[in-house]
Amino acid sequence: MRRACLHNLNRSKLEHIFHREFSAAQLDLTIEDRFGNPVKPREWFLVPLHVIDEVVQRIQDGSITELHYDPGTAQLLG
Template sequence: MAPVKVMDDYKVYNAHPSKVEALIHRLFASARLDLTQIDAKGKDYDPSEWFMVPLEEVQKGIELIVSGDVIYYNYDRQQEKLVPAEN
């Protein structure tokens, strides 16, 4: 596999990191890449943590999680941005 470039880093306080990760995955699920990669040994790998989301939208998503307002937003894949959830 190719090296990864870390684009941003967050510290999690007063919350379970895996729960924060689950919120991020749910928020950006519509932008998850649907692909299979074959490693150097020929083994298939289906990455579940790769998303096509602008960094600015990820940062907004983190802010929404921290504020608790994430429940009022969805990620619109076509617009490539977080939008208010429709009731």
């Protein structure tokens, strides 16, 4: 786990950016909650940590809009 400090950003927009960038790598999984009900987590992605670091950097410098994540190559592509 890593921590990144992103200032002056709307949390909802930030979450939307991560979901948009990593949607192709969203984990397809159903688990049971503590009551036995099926739950499909939408916040879990199979993405290497170095790619997440790069996305954070690209959010900071504003260049994230030019890229998308390719799970086949595990890279950000332009």
